[in-house]
Amino acid sequence: MSAGWSLYVIALIVLNVGGCVWLLWRTSSLRPGDPAPDETGHVWDGDITEYNKPLPRWWINLFYITIVFSIGYLVLYPGFGSFVGTLGWTSVGEHDADAAKARAVLDATFARYEGLPIDEIARDPEAIPLGRKIFANTCATCHGSDAKGARGFPNLTDDDWQWGGSPDDILTTVRHGRQAVMPPFGDVVGGEKGAGEVAVYVQSLSGQRVDAAMAAAGKPKFDMVCVACHGADGGGNPLLGAPNLSDDIWLYGGDFGTIRDAVLKGHNGAMPAHEPIIGETRARVVAAWVWAQSHGGGAQ
Template structure:
């Protein structure tokens, strides 16, 4: 705050406090010639009379004490522009102290799970309840409360993983985030074969999810024509068989549970406009131990058999 604004605030506060004190003094005193309290001349129904009696002295003094308290409060705490107050109190220092106290409580709660294996965490009901709670607070907004995702947000309960479904890979995703980028190829394909080339490439991508791709290509002219575009533009990321590359986050195009709807229009949109999926990093928010707990919970959603086996070994 600039000095000019600081003095403006100080003057405004002083004016308000002084105005309140003056108004209290002015309205509380009686003056020569004022009518008696019972002589207001306001009478209804013959015997209902309005009085104008002053407040009791103890009440008036209570108001004055309130004003004195307000002045003392503004001296003790910062409330007068840039004046920091004699106590040295700041909201930032108060926030830091509260945060440190709660961080210690969190450390006591979660510290027992530090560096435990994912299998051990997944087999511990209390750890999984904590992981589920962390997921509900930080992940459910995108992936849903059931972790089954939505268009553009992966289903975490199946066996399809764009960046790998091993526990350490999931932990890296939680802590450091991911960015999956599908570049727009519409202008490239349209330059080669017009809009029909986009449709042919999309038809081939859709055909990759069929049970017999060779039979589909023999019977579907559009898909067969689209294969050459896929081979020239898409194999670098998705591979010659369309099974993707987890190192790049390139999805497996042969599975039916896809990140975006498995419709021709949706695939065309992906090819023409591209996609940019972002999983934000949570390292600063959660820390290593809480990140490990939620990663173990996510891993357990698609590895029920593994968690049961781990539980039986304990």
């Protein structure tokens, strides 16, 4: 807070507190020249008379006590301009203290899983509910509350893994994130027509019924630009994050238009690293829950 704003706030507080004290003192008793309690001359409904009586003394004293309390509060806590208060209290400090207590409780809860393999953690009946809660808080936004994914976000409950489905692979994915980049190949394969031919050939790899002539025209183009990542048979490469194109599981969709657009424009899929967000041990617990979904633990 700047010095000018601090002075402005201090002036407002002094005027308000001082005004309250003056008002209470001014109205707390009758003074010479004030009308008598029964001489206001205001009468309603024939027998309801307005008196000029001051407030009861106990009521006035309560107001004075409130003012004293407010002054004491401003001495102890921030509020009087830039004066921080004699106790040195801040909302940031209180938040940090509460957060530290919460972290201590969480650290004690998760300490038993520190450094354990995730397949071992997945066999612990107490770890699975913890992993599910972490997943709901940090992963469900993209992968869904049921972990079955959505367009562009993998299904984590089946046995198809873009980066590998071993315990270590899943843990690496959670801890460090993934970056899957497919560059646009429209110019390389001959524009929209060539991309369409490649798309038809890719559909044929997964057993879809396609135009044989277009598929045959797309194969040389596929062999020229796609096999480096997806392999000659379209089986993919988990080391590169290149998905399997020979099954019926599609990250973005297996229809002609979606595949053609992928060839033309490419894709850029990213999963952020979660270890900086949830810590190494909690990353292990949520990875164990994810691994369990495709290894008999999906109902837990």
